Amino acid sequence: MTTPPILLDPAIGAALDAGAPVVALESTIITHGMPWPDNLAMLERVESAVRDHGATPATIAVMDGTIRIGLSAAEARALAKTDGALKLSRADLAFACAQGLTGGTTVAATMMAAHGAGIAVFATGGIGGVHQGAETDFDISADLDELARTPVTVVSAGAKAILDIPKTLEALETRGVPVIAVGQDEMPAFWSRGCGLDAPLRLDDADAIARFLAIRAQLTDYRHGGVLVANPVPTEAEIPHAEMAGFITQAQAEAAERGIKGKHVTPWLLARIVEITGSRSLATNIALVENNARLGAEIAVALTGR
Numbered sequence: 001m002t003t004p005p006i007l008l009d010p011a012i013g014a015a016l017d018a019g020a021p022v023v024a025l026e027s028t029i030i031t032h033g034m035p036w037p038d039n040l041a042m043l044e045r046v047e048s049a050v051r052d053h054g055a056t057p058a059t060i061a062v063m064d065g066t067i068r069i070g071l072s073a074a075e076a077r078a079l080a081k082t083d084g085a086l087k088l089s090r091a092d093l094a095f096a097c098a099q100g101l102t103g104g105t106t107v108a109a110t111m112m113a114a115h116g117a118g119i120a121v122f123a124t125g126g127i128g129g130v131h132q133g134a135e136t137d138f139d140i141s142a143d144l145d146e147l148a149r150t151p152v153t154v155v156s157a158g159a160k161a162i163l164d165i166p167k168t169l170e171a172l173e174t175r176g177v178p179v180i181a182v183g184q185d186e187m188p189a190f191w192s193r194g195c196g197l198d199a200p201l202r203l204d205d206a207d208a209i210a211r212f213l214a215i216r217a218q219l220t221d222y223r224h225g226g227v228l229v230a231n232p233v234p235t236e237a238e239i240p241h242a243e244m245a246g247f248i249t250q251a252q253a254e255a256a257e258r259g260i261k262g263k264h265v266t267p268w269l270l271a272r273i274v275e276i277t278g279s280r281s282l283a284t285n286i287a288l289v290e291n292n293a294r295l296g297a298e299i300a301v302a303l304t305g306r
Contacts, residue, residue: 005055005097009070011216013058015038016118024069024114024122024152027061028290030076031085031104032267034282035274040080042286046293050123051135051269053297060113062088065100079104084204085103087263089142107154108146111226116134120303121153123296126160127228129168131265132252139169139262146235147226148175153213155296157288158188158230160197162248162269165195172228177227178216180209182295188232192241201228206295208304231295237287241278242246247276 008016015022025046030039032062043059050057061079068075069284079085079102086103088096093109096102105113107127112124128141147154151287159168165187172179181199189195203209209229251272258266270293274282 002163003252004067005065006067006116007115009058009068009072010219012056012058012070012117012118013304020059021055021304022053022119022121023296024119025050025059025293026105026107026110026122026124027059027079028087028104028106028267029125030061030080031082032087034268034285035271036081038282040077042086042289043076043080045165045286046123047222048302049293050297053294054299054301055208057134057293058119059119059290060099060105060110062086062093062096062103062105064102065097066095067097067113067291069113069119075175085265087262088209090146091142098197107143107156108141109148111150111154115150115152116169119152121155121296121300123155123287123292125155126156126158128266129163130171131246132162133166134164137261139265142166144171144175144177146189147172147177147228149225151224151226153209153227153299154190154230155229155231155299156294157190157233158294159190159250160264160266160271161190161195161244161268162252163190165189165197166189169197175225177225177228178212179230180212182209182229182231184232188230189241189244190288191233191239191244191281193232193235195241200238206298206302210306213299213303214306227301229295231288231292233284233288234291237284239277250276297301
């Protein structure tokens, strides 16, 4: 048997051995979501937010074929400056390891690695989902099936607003994934606090979420996948949904004109929207990821207490 190429940072290993709260963080937001040096600054702020709220951050990435659970400062800097890093999901995570490659892990790949390491809570920006036009091109993120199969709680600002959010919610419902909006009845939409859609479920704080997760875990006759916690971006940082809709439509039209498809669509759209909004969307993106890290830490702490 070949040993999986996984390297657990000593601080992460010590926290897990002690039963202390740990929060996983993904790395495609570093490799594909933001430009240098904003990506490294964002990671440092997000990891600090996790620590400030009582948990240990575990940023997950693949570097030279090794799945790293937790990055040193030098490793984080090197990853943030890497050109040509892969965008890794379930389908190609093992391939990157076998070939000694470097890449950022998507929601799906991060969930896989986090679960394998024994980390139950993962904070990110937004999940992937059903893309606009998926009824003809079948462009649906592997994140949805990963949420259905892997028992990790994902704290995000909802699905990325460039997606078809109604279809994404339908797909999650079909897969039996609980979707919980935090403190409001409306579904968040990444850069915006709402999108005009009712959230499937609502809970108002980390303790209530931890209680729900604990009771769900006790239903031992059933195999559970993950849970999506939809945490709205802070009010002072949001870009209203009606305003964002125009920016998104423009970027999507440009992507179609250029023939951008598949896994290249999301990073291209996010980068183009940063340009269209004069970096407003970047500032909002940083704020929502930091906010999700805070809530993720609070949930991890509350779970540990239970």
